[in-house]
Amino acid sequence: MRFDVAVVGLGGMGSALLAQCAQRGASVIGLEQFARGHELGSSSGKSRMIRKAYFEDPAYVPLLLRAYDLWRELERETGTELLLLTGLLMVGEADCEIIAGAGRAAREHGLPLESLTAPEIRGRYPTLTVLDDEVGVYESDGGVLDPERAVEAHLAAAAMAGAQMRFGVALENWEATRDGFTIRLADGTSVASRALILSLGPWFKDALERIGISIRVQRNVQAWFEPATDAYAAPHFPPFLLDRKGLTAPLYGFPDFGDGVKAAFHSYGDLTDAAHVVREVNLARDIAPIVEAMEQWMPGAAMTLRAAKPCLYTLTPDCHFVVDRHPEHSRLILCGGFSGHGFKFAPVIGEIGADLALEESSRHKIDFLSLRRFARK
Numbered sequence: 001m002r003f004d005v006a007v008v009g010l011g012g013m014g015s016a017l018l019a020q021c022a023q024r025g026a027s028v029i030g031l032e033q034f035a036r037g038h039e040l041g042s043s044s045g046k047s048r049m050i051r052k053a054y055f056e057d058p059a060y061v062p063l064l065l066r067a068y069d070l071w072r073e074l075e076r077e078t079g080t081e082l083l084l085l086t087g088l089l090m091v092g093e094a095d096c097e098i099i100a101g102a103g104r105a106a107r108e109h110g111l112p113l114e115s116l117t118a119p120e121i122r123g124r125y126p127t128l129t130v131l132d133d134e135v136g137v138y139e140s141d142g143g144v145l146d147p148e149r150a151v152e153a154h155l156a157a158a159a160m161a162g163a164q165m166r167f168g169v170a171l172e173n174w175e176a177t178r179d180g181f182t183i184r185l186a187d188g189t190s191v192a193s194r195a196l197i198l199s200l201g202p203w204f205k206d207a208l209e210r211i212g213i214s215i216r217v218q219r220n221v222q223a224w225f226e227p228a229t230d231a232y233a234a235p236h237f238p239p240f241l242l243d244r245k246g247l248t249a250p251l252y253g254f255p256d257f258g259d260g261v262k263a264a265f266h267s268y269g270d271l272t273d274a275a276h277v278v279r280e281v282n283l284a285r286d287i288a289p290i291v292e293a294m295e296q297w298m299p300g301a302a303m304t305l306r307a308a309k310p311c312l313y314t315l316t317p318d319c320h321f322v323v324d325r326h327p328e329h330s331r332l333i334l335c336g337g338f339s340g341h342g343f344k345f346a347p348v349i350g351e352i353g354a355d356l357a358l359e360e361s362s363r364h365k366i367d368f369l370s371l372r373r374f375a376r377k
């Protein structure tokens with residue numbers, strides 16, 4: 001059988017791509033090298049932040065607005081709660097990337113964002129240590145996604161729409177044929193499809209480097225702590241982003257939803273690759289810097305380590321995603337390089353990938369995610 005679309009890699013993005021293609025009536029197959037629900041890629045760790053006032057670039061905002069709607073649709077289709085609106089606190093000096101960038105995105109797109117002075121932040125969250133030259137912005141639309149449940153919900157939606165799936169089969173190579181692709185798998189079988197979508201997460205490094213995009217895979221440790229106080233429990237305490245001068249990297253985290261306060265540095269960690277990443281956590285190297293930064297910001301939050309786990313960022317040179325057709329094969333769609341901030345977009349990436357695989361073009365403005373931008377630079 002020849003499928004309309006084959007999606008290789010069924011993590012955060014691939015599961016959404018599979019669901020979106022299947023829901024349009026296409027015959028689709030999803031192929032994944034590991035077991036369903038594995039935790040070896042970039043889409044595990046119990047929580048992912050979602051926000052609209054996007055400091056990284058206001059061009060993402062229309063995609064985010066659509067993603068919020070699609071997350072809610074997925075919840076209705078599958079009867080699963082995936083997105084919890086909690087509000088989000090961002091703190092730093094007024095001109096730092098996060099505060100200035102969030103403000104710019106909010107102004108350009110008319111998004112509600114509450115500005116807070118240092119005394120106002122302290123008044124609202126008395127246990128926090130806020131420096132005198134820091135300010136805050138509070139985004140009431142900020143929230144938290146459950147990544148494991150979200151991947152499973154997208155796979156369930158794909159199955160309900162008729163998608164086939166195979167787990168434990170790695171893509172070895174693909175070949176363009178007269179009318180599509182032959183996909184050869186590690187178990188010796190092959191699959192034929194008219195369009196092929198690659199959503200390989202950190203395993204994308206080689207494929208993207210072959211077309212000239214240099215990729216860095218970064219080992220990023222997320223840690224959960226038992227707090228010494230209930231001041232950091234949800235729902236009274238929000239997820240946060242702290243862009244503090246002198247910190248190794250921005251610090252972010254989530255309140256205690258019952259399994260501890262979660263914290264990590266954004267875009268900080270050893271460079272590695274998906275095949276050789278060190279999965280063990282080193283207390284001195286990985287955890288001590290997080291505890292120290294947390295102590296200076298949320299005293300008592302990182303009291304006792306409960307769990308820690310490395311996860312992988314797949315960083316493009318400008319830290320913006322790659323969502324585009326392959327330069328030589330118009331039906332080969334590349335969705336990768338999500339640079340440590342992609343999860344919240346998964347359903348809209350699914351929609352864009354389905355547009356590119358099944359239609360002439362996408363309804364969304366995605367020029368800023370194209371491969372051409374690297375050539376322009």
Ligand SMILES: Cc1cc2nc3c(=O)[nH]c(=O)nc-3n(C[C@H](O)[C@H](O)[C@H](O)COP(=O)(O)OP(=O)(O)OC[C@H]3O[C@@H](n4cnc5c(N)ncnc54)[C@H](O)[C@@H]3O)c2cc1C
Nearest residue numbers: 009011012013033041042043049171201311338342343344
């Ligand atoms: C610690 C951490 C915190 C993060 N926090 C946030 C956040 O708060 N908000 C946010 O929006 N984003 C966040 N991100 C980023 C987000 O999680 C990722 O951008 C997103 O999960 C990437 O999804 P993916 O589908 O590209 O990769 P993955 O989920 O890793 O999926 C890739 C899949 O492809 C499969 N695969 C690879 N090669 C093959 C092959 N040859 N054959 C078959 N299958 C293959 C893999 O096994 C894997 O299942 C965070 C990331 C990390 C690591």
